[in-house]
Amino acid sequence: MEEHTSSTINLQPSTVWAALASVPDPEIPVVSITDMGMVRDVTVSDAGRVTVTFTPTFSGCPALHVIRDSIEQAVRDLGVTDIEVKSTLTPPWTTDWIGDDARERLRQYGIAPPAPTGEGQLIQLDAEPTRCPRCGSLNVRMTASFGPTLCKRMYVCDACREPFEGFKSL
Template sequence: MTTLPVTPEQVWTALAAVPDPEIPVVSVTDMGMVRDVTVDGGRVSVTFTPTFSGCPALHVIRDSIGEAVRALGVQDVEVRSTLTPPWTTDWIQEDARERLRQYGIAPPAPAGDSPLITLDPEPTRCPRCGSLNVRMTGSFGPTLCKRLYVCDACKEPFEGFKSV
């Protein structure tokens, strides 16, 4: 089987359809995890940074990226993960932040330029009613990148992304 070489743009488009395995309303590109795409003849290399170094979905992300590129007809695919530079919530695309909110997850505040992770939670709005009258009920949610909250205005529990 002979196929024409793909372009980097085609690969990026395919990767934009790869959902985050833990949050299906956003893709791996929406989350800013895909760092580089290289096309060299019939070989494609994709480098991504997981949201956390101990991400339990690392193998799922790697496999999904490889499958998306192979679906373009590419046989020679290399998918690499890197922890340098570390992923930051500032890489999440703006429209993805709104989809997170609509899904019921409070998007993170900007992490800023500080190399330090703050232990004090940033002000968080309820993704359902928009109130700032919320309280954190757990520093760790179902994944390491989220906290658990309850809105005292609408009484709904929700998850909120940590800013890193």
Template sequence: MTPTVTHATPAAIWAALSHVPDPEIPVVSITDMGMVRDVSVDGGRVTVTFTPTFSGCPALHVIRDSIEQAVRDLGVADVEVRSTLTPPWTTDWIGDDARERLREYGIAPPAPAEHGLIQLDAEPTRCPRCGSLNVRMTASFGPTLCKRMYVCESCREPFEGFKSV
């Protein structure tokens, strides 16, 4: 049985959440992606608020359960996980280090978002493998709504690229 910790610190909770991987991209955490918006501690109760990358994200329950488990693993018994869509998540919240890990993983990181809206025209995308801008979009939607599919005309490798939102 896990002992109940009544005074978990926000710093300890943020540290624990930094180890919760994005369920679709395991090389980055939910904090790297900027999904965790707030951590509050009120006595023995911890509330974590997060913003999903897309409102209809099929991994919402996985993210919520993973957040709750990470906090419970600290010994906290009273955990509330809230999701909010305001303000909407933007790719600008992805940390610089996470952008580099996305590139190393084979996903082109997003360009800066413009006004927080999904861009209908694909921004110039650099191949995460060879760095070429000589790429061709092959599908507007990838395995998730937040990505497009590309092929590099220089190295001939297919890759995913994040949409800027």
């Protein structure tokens, strides 16, 4: 947690949200941390202190420090010097928090976006049907349960023969 002293500034939470919308996910540059639903809360105190609370996509996310530093820098770029960045695991992040437009950008980037998990409380043990982000075929097979990050699986499309990553639905 970083803290800095500050002079009082007049800042609205919506301005901070807009600044955070420009912070890219460190592992997937076509989506922001707000697109991914990681930012949970933004508060601005009467004294000008900005507090941002975020939930990482995984508790052991290797980019946790990068995300925290990027949030702090985005707020500092607004002229704020009294900043607190908090991470929380409650409630746990879910792929349902990814915006629809971000799902499309993931697909265009070559990553199969996760299917919505819905409102159920149960974890599904069977993988949802995955569509190839390049050709749209459902004729795909998983080649590895874990991809370059814990939140993704590796697939190959038997229709276009292209390998791709796919997000796990959480």
